[in-house]
Amino acid sequence: MLEDPTDWRKKLKEAANEDEKITAVKMISLKRLAVSARENLDDVFKALTAK
Numbered sequence: 769m770l771e772d773p774t775d776w777r778k779k780l781k782e783a784a785n786e787d788e789k790i791t792a793v794k795m796i797s798l799k800r801l802a803v804s805a806r807e808n809l810d811d812v813f814k815a816l817t818a819k
Contacts (some may be wrong), residue, residue: 787793 776799780792 769799770806772799 776792776795783789783792
């Protein structure tokens with residue numbers, strides 16, 4: 769998900785129907801969640817491995 773190069777915001781603007789819009793909105797949300805999760809996991813890892 770983090771490596772997905774798709775511009776979902778562009779796809780949302782260009783969506784031809786409601787299903788495409790729903791898919792784009794879901795993918796935008798999932799990408800935000802993935803970024804947040806990675807940051808949180810990185811913080812936890814740093815805390816666990818700190819000396």
